[in-house]
Amino acid sequence: MDKLLRKKSNIILFLAPAFILFTVVLFFPICKAFYYSLCNYKTNYPIEFAGVDNYVKLFTKDETMKTALKNSIFFMIFSCVTQLLFGLVLAALLTNIKKGRNLFKNIYYLPCVLSSAALGLLWMFVFTPTLGINKMMESLGIIENYADGPQWLFNTDGFIILPIIVISFVALWQYVGQSMMLYMAQISGISSDIYEAAAIDGCTSTQAFFQITLPLIKPMVATAMSLNAIGSLKFFDLVYNMIPEGFLGNRAHVLATHLYDQAFKFNKLGYGCAIGVVLLIMCLIVTFLINKFVKVESYE
């Protein structure tokens, strides 16, 4: 038995396909991305090694990169905070009702499985002044003319511009179901004995939520938060489909759209790789921080 399971030919047979795919399609390209990020590389032209030029440009000369970083970090913080709050509230409410729990749960989860590209177009239309919300407000008499309402997707005032805020709410709408489900899964895993014991001690359900439920689901908070944080750093589909080409004078860029534009619209492949590397490093740091921060807290 043991001998059979130790046979090398078996191990190689079973592992090789995954290992090769993974190495060729993921590992080598990452190494290459690091290399290209140090080069001037355009399709049709030869590669030139340029040292850290791309990174220097990225952090000192590229205004759009600053905007993209700002917007991406805003998305990340917004989604971590709101998904935590709304996810928890929804999970708590849903575990407390009996009738229709499944129905509500399934409705809220629905957008998670739908294509962001399609939903992005959908919300783009909802926020288009001539078609969507503004037109409805006009017919309800809230505003006189659809053009007077907020320019949901085109207003470029402020530090964080309105379209970015609108998109972050759409993202909340789309993905809060995921957080809710994660928390619900964890809550339903808590033994009812604990709650019964607490109730005997005169604990109200609100108190029970804060003193029993919350501490016990902390590990899940770390998981859900990492998912949200990395997901929002990678954000592309919604922004790309809701913001017109040109990204409102580059003010609505996020990291992924900036990468796409630089690499594929302006044909600066090396520069695009540098943005990709920055994105990768940010993802690693954020995951590390969240895990460390939230886990340490749970040991207190």
Add this chain to the structure above:
Amino acid sequence: MKKKILSLALTAVMSVSMLAGCTGDTGANTTGGSNGGSTGGVEEITFMVWDDLEASSDLITKGYKDSIDRFNKDFEGKYHCTPITTNLEEYYTKLNALVAAGETPDVFIVSPGPNLNDYVLPGTAAKLDDYLNADGWKQTFTSDAVFAGGTYGAEAKDGAGIYAIPLNIAAACVFYNTEMFADAGASVPKTYSELLTACDKLKAKGYTPITISAGTAWCLSMVAGYLCDRNGLNLQDVKDHKTDWKDAKVINAGKQIQELSQYFQPTAAGDDNDIATAAFYNGQAAILIQGSWAIGQINGSCSDPDFPNKVGVFAFPAVDGSSADPNRVIAKSDSLAMSSSSQHKDAAVQLMKYFVDDTAQKYTAEKGGKIPVTKVQYDESVAPPELSYVMDVFKNASATFGFYNESLADTEAGSTFDNCFVDIFTGTDPDKALDPIQQYYEANVW
């Protein structure tokens, strides 16, 4: 342990090279099928264009489809052309992707300027002089001047010569609704201040004076280009760093954009080109500043058959007090380039000829409303009424110049310029809003 790692690494490397080998082989086979295709003796070529040939309602696009259909019919059994279609926004992205994959389309459409540079300088596009000179083809064109955009010097990889064939010329003009102008008592403006007066009168009558798209940035940027030019900016001076983007002429153009913006439709910031143009042919706005390709779009989409007769055209007005020549016109020509790696150059050249033969060029003028590039005689009475006005503007032009965003150092500079003016339009102080283009030139050009 070391041995194990080594053997593992070895197997990995071996399998990788095997995989690479395999896919390389299959890849070669597929190209054999699509590019080298001598299946049944028919030479298969590809043609890439920036619109959907089947679905588009644009009349110029329909003309392209007609040329390809005629080509395929006339050369049935010998040549066959398969179009690759995409849309304008991602056209160059997709074209670059195909070039990178070694699948450059045999013939592709391209705008002269930095976009064309990207294919001529590295040698992706073929030199066409030999074909043009071979059988008097070149003499069918109106003049050698039409090749200006496609002519390169020694900087091209394959040496000086012509690298692109123009298909049509479009001039950017101001289209206006004559009914609305008459109703408001506005007259055709010759100067910027007269334009403001006309807009005031239109506004007083309750019309939206100007429809424009800032959502599609090049539309707004075209007006900005006109204003810069009318203020007397010389792009060559900017390129040579004799002046810069903070020049008072550019700032003034920015201020004029802001001044004009009070006459734009309220949703200009978000409207794309289609919506903005639709507002004109649906009678919601009085003035549309567009290239003459809009004629094909207007006449192809408007529901009122009489509408083309209500449209008037005038040249972009002069700026008061500026010494700049007010008769310069923004012109743009769609051009065709051929892949230098094409296996079927004869077929590709034949296809290009179908785009500039008499049938196609007549169609360009009579249906598409663009200015033909050959000496073809077209019937002015059936051509769209707007075209004759555009021809008037074009004939009076002292010189033509390109779109600003296609005349700058490179495509990214063009895009930066577009964005700066969108920014100005949204109310940012011009001096501040021009920072990005100024910095871009400092970092990449000067």
Add this chain to the structure above:
Amino acid sequence: MNVEIDNSVVEKDKNKRKVVHGLIYAFLIILALIYLLPLLWVLLTSLKDDAILMTSPWAFPEHLMFENYSYAWTMGHLGTATLNSFIVCVTTLLVSMIVGSMAAFAIAKLRWKFSKLTLTYFMIGMMIPIHCVLIPLFIQFSSWKLTNSLVGLIIPYVTFSLPITIYIMVGFFESIPNELFEAAVIDGCSVPRMFVHVALPMARTGFMVTGLMSFVSNWNELLLAMVFISKEEVKTLPVSLTKFVGPYHTNYTQMFAAIVIAVIPTIIVYCIFANQIVEGLTAGAVKG
């Protein structure tokens, strides 16, 4: 006396509870409307004609324009795109399950020194955003002539589905008691047979979870497909949808029809298997 007070307290408590419950339900229903109304609006609008959409976008359509759908399906190339998406996702699903579960089996049940290390190597994949490898992958696949082909999409999709598949399947295989395998060996079973006849049937739930995750994420993947694919014949659904408006098309109602076509299959499948899907995906995410 005492009993009476107790009763009124209970009664009060009950009333309070009722009010609270009412409020909760009201909140949940309003929220559900926020989720469903936009989808219904798209469905309604997709059946209007353009002129009516522009004048009264929120009204019911007067006559139903099913042409919008046939236009989006044929001229908008959504028919081809749906087929492509289907081919890509199903192939990816099958291949990633086979390849992933094989690797998971080697890691969980075969005995060798580096199994833990290998698992870590695969797990790194979960942290890597697709954006980071997009450009090198594009260059590499271009030179292999794999862009503009469905195979060129399937390979990266399989790879990106591997880490989560392996992780989840390792969990499932580890929970299978070793005695079962020992019995199989005594019966003279080889390792591959053991994998097919003992391990796989025991891990059916795992397949469902990983299959769902891979299918949903690949069905919706936009960025990689957009970069890799330029030809209409091989575009997947999200790509066709994203650039559905050409530079000269103004026909919005057809775009709405396109959105409906893109989401309806998912919604139908979701309605039938909602509970399994939600639980499966959550289980996957928890483990991830």
